[in-house]
Amino acid sequence: MYIPKYFKPSDMDDVRAFLSDARFAILVQVEDGRPVATHLPVEYCTDAEGDYVLAHMARANRQWRLFASSDSAMMIFQGPDAYISPAWYDHVNVPTWNYQAVHIHGRASLIENREEVLGILSRLMRRHESARECPVRFENYTTSFLENEIRGTVAFRIDVESIEANYKLSQNRNEHDYARIIDELKVVGGENELGVASAMQRIGKTRDKQS
Numbered sequence: 001m002y003i004p005k006y007f008k009p010s011d012m013d014d015v016r017a018f019l020s021d022a023r024f025a026i027l028v029q030v031e032d033g034r035p036v037a038t039h040l041p042v043e044y045c046t047d048a049e050g051d052y053v054l055a056h057m058a059r060a061n062r063q064w065r066l067f068a069s070s071d072s073a074m075m076i077f078q079g080p081d082a083y084i085s086p087a088w089y090d091h092v093n094v095p096t097w098n099y100q101a102v103h104i105h106g107r108a109s110l111i112e113n114r115e116e117v118l119g120i121l122s123r124l125m126r127r128h129e130s131a132r133e134c135p136v137r138f139e140n141y142t143t144s145f146l147e148n149e150i151r152g153t154v155a156f157r158i159d160v161e162s163i164e165a166n167y168k169l170s171q172n173r174n175e176h177d178y179a180r181i182i183d184e185l186k187v188v189g190g191e192n193e194l195g196v197a198s199a200m201q202r203i204g205k206t207r208d209k210q211s
Helices: 011-019 064-069 115-130 143-153 176-189 191-209
Strands: 022-029 035-049 050-058 072-084 096-111 153-168
Touching: 011 035, 011 072, 011 096, 011 153, 022 050, 022 064, 035 064, 035 115, 050 096, 050 115, 064 096, 064 115, 064 143, 064 153, 072 191, 096 115, 096 191, 115 143, 143 153, 176 191
Parallel strands: none
Antiparallel strands: 022 035, 022 072, 035 050, 050 153, 072 096, 096 153
16 A cells, blocks of 8 residues: 555554454455455454454355465455545645555454354444444344354454555645644535544644654
8 A cells, every 4th residue: 555654654553443443344365366355344353462353254255265275365444534625725736535544464264163253243243232222132042043144154363464554634734724624524524524524633633743
């Protein structure tokens, strides 16, 4: 990934927090010289042994079979993105786009132990059901139903070897333009625009320290 120096975050703790908050990513591998990709729910984890990603896909999706010939994999994590109008600068300029994107590269391995697969599915469900007033739990399902679902699922783990992060958030603009872009994004008010404005406000202090 091309990362200009302005947009390369120096705080890896912030990047890991971004990854930990992520819910969805794209798994990319190569088959016969062609890229193959699947969009998947994920969980980014860190422990004493390092960083890793837990995920699963349908057994009918043939991409998991690529792990047998090559364990090399990349995952793409995308944050909010927003169009930046040239009208928001105090000088003539061109349109651009602000965004956050992180690529992780690592080694993928299948998880075949039934209890481990069940644990991955259960913790992912708990994560997304916990805020609901009446959360659905794995304990609500019958054993036969769960067994059928597990048979149709392939779980895997990617042990992270490298992380590339691009936070293109107008760090190369002057203070006046930087503040105005945030204000204009808030006026537009879409979910992505507000997400980018929030990210710009969060990294602003870091940006000031680096300038």
